[in-house]
Amino acid sequence: MIPQETVNLILETARVEEVVGDFVSLKRRGASLVACCPFHNEKTPSFYVTPSKGIYKCFGCGKAGTAVGFVMEYEHLDYPAALRYLAQKYHIEIQEEELSAEEIANRQRRESILLVSEFAHKFFYEQLQTPEGKNVGLAYYHARGIEDATIAKWGLGWAPSGRSALTDAAIAAGYKPEYLIAAGLTVQHEDGSLADRFRERVMFPIHSLAGRVIAFSGRTLKSDNPAKYVNSPETEIYVKSKALLGIYFAKSEISRQDKCILVEGNVDVITMQQLGVTNVVASCGTSLTVEQVRLIHRFTNNMTIMYDGDSAGIHAAIRGTDLVLPEGMNVRIVLLPEGEDPDSFGRTHSLQEVQDYIAANERDFISFKTDLLLEEAAGDPYKKSGLINDIADTIALIPDAVQRSVYVQETAAKFGMEAQIIFDRIVKTRERAREDAEKAREREVRRAARAADEGLEEMAPAEEMDAPEFMPVRPQEIVFENKLLAPLEADILSFLLRYGDLPMKFETDSEYYTEEVSNVTDFIRGAIEEDGSEMQNTVYRKTYDAFVDAYCEGLDQDGIIRRLFDSPDPEIRKVTADLSIEKYQITVQNFTDSMMSVESWLVNYVPKTILMYAERRVQMKIDFLKDSLAKTTDSAEQLKIMQALVKFQKFQRELTKKIKK
Secondary structure: OOOHHHHHHHHHHOOHHHHHHOOOOOEEEOOEEEEOOOOOOOOOOOEEEEOOOOEEEEOOOOOEEOHHHHHHHHHOOOHHHHHHHHHHHOOOOOOOOOOOHHHHHHHHHHHHHHHHHHHHHHHHHHHHHOHHHHHHHHHHHHHOOOOHHHHHHHOOEEEOOOOOHHHHHHHHOOOOHHHHHHOOOEEEOOOOOEEEOOOOEEEEEEEOOOOOEEEEEEEEOOOOOOOOEEEOOOOOOOOHHHOEEOHHHHHHHHHHHOOEEEEOOHHHHHHHHHHOOOOEEEEOOOOOOHHHHHHHHOOOOEEEEEEOOOHHHHHHHHHHHHHHHHHOOEEEEEEOOOOOOHHHHHHOOOHHHHHHHHHHHOEEHHHHHHHHHHHHHOOOHHHHHHHHHHHHHHHOOOOOHHHHHHHHHHHHHHHOOOHHHHHHHHHHHHHHHHHHHHHHHHHHHHHHHHHHHHHHHHHOOHHHOOOOOOOOOOOOOOOOHHHHHHHHHHHHHHHHHHHOOOEEOOOOOOOOOOOOOEEHHHHHHHHHHOOOOOOOOHHHHHHHHHHHHHHHOOOOHHHHHHHHHOOOOHHHHHHHHHHOHHHHOOOHHHOOOOHHHHHHHHHHHHHHHHHHHHHHHHHHHHHHHHHHHHHOOOHHHHHHHHHHHHHHHHHHHHHHHHHHO
């Protein structure tokens, strides 16, 4: 865990223009720097970096934040990883807070395995400069059209023919054999001798999402070797089902283009990325897994599966579709001409030709699967009925009801049948899946209960165990959080984030007039917190509390905004970006041409918003009391509720009058 003092030092040291400038070409425009947004496609720059405020903001897609937020968004890192990135950039040493001995040992072991893996990565790459590596490995890469720049970018390499060349080099460099074995690079035989797992193979490194080398895929060049590919075994740093080849290089483009292209082979992904199709990844020697789909889903909702046009590629695409659909992703399939794979197709066509081919030939999965199975049915009525059921079962995997309905209508039209028949099949399929899931959960509950009973029996006799006590659930008075209060709570936060430090100068005849002039923040706090109430929307409440905490620490308005943008909580960062936009855009003229008129505008609208907020809270209380009155039969309780209703309704009328003034 990074100490707070170090976190503060990193945030104070990082310059947003320097950090963003590492990834984007910025041009000066007045007090700001501008560029085309790296997070979405645009031709006219709408991405602004304001050094004096320490923030960036895109007025096209709405993304905003500070230096640490940019690193998190662009590199898809979590908050601690982004802080470590900035610490490394600015040469700030991080002294981790005290951990347990076990935590320290586990962290050191994992880091040691990663370091060994990265040593192997460098070793294999450097072997391309040896006579053997040049004549065999480098020659292979060049024959496949892979350029030197791509070889260097990926760190492609060659595993030499020696029985233990890598192992010997690593031990000589000071790395322990236990970590070489743990990384899956070295095999220990029964007699205790050590040997390299990878020998005489071209090497493809597999990177983590953060860019560290976690595994390898080695391809033999010998036609008589039955093991064409040897991949790293699963280790403490590498889980095959959760890794994707090329994800580190493709993640930013996948997010920017809002689309991922999935291919099968190692060379396929490298060739396509080299060509310029930079949002492409491949599974790591496995069929597509749910974990890999979820990894892609972190960056986009859209996936195009590009497989070979042979029978194996077609059926692999169908299997992949059945995994993608339950995750709520949009999936399309594009098959290459027969005899082609992404590698060969990419080497014989230009970038524009490949892009045009994908655009013209990618097909919706239902259309693809229907046409494919219709061809296989070949007019056989029995097979055709099975085909319709198969399509219906595929549609049933889609979690969104509207999408399911659209696909049902299209499928029914294609087969010339009633949509209700397909709907009925889908309902049965989904109900069966729900029942199976429920049975699985029940089995798990029974298993856990048996395990717990066994543990309790060891602790104490059953008769000595106290029965659990359940606290009664208190009825929630606020049940319309997002419908009634959220819009006004957003407005209140907007006032704080944009104008919190501006004074509230009321006229002497105003009911809000005081000799001591308060600012917007103090006025809103007084109104919101006077009766001990708090915002009902949980995200807005977190943001409000964080704002007030920073304000009470004595930070100025810009400092508060930076603090919120630097929050480890992504919801607070998003709310701040959404509601503070005008503070950092020259839009004062939207209201007026002078600061005084802005103050006049605030004096009018801030109190009115607070009154409307109070009125809605009173209305919700009235609704709650009416509901309680209808449910109770106790006469004394009814009288008590009616008295409260009269009081709140009178108060509501007074608020309404003030709002209309």
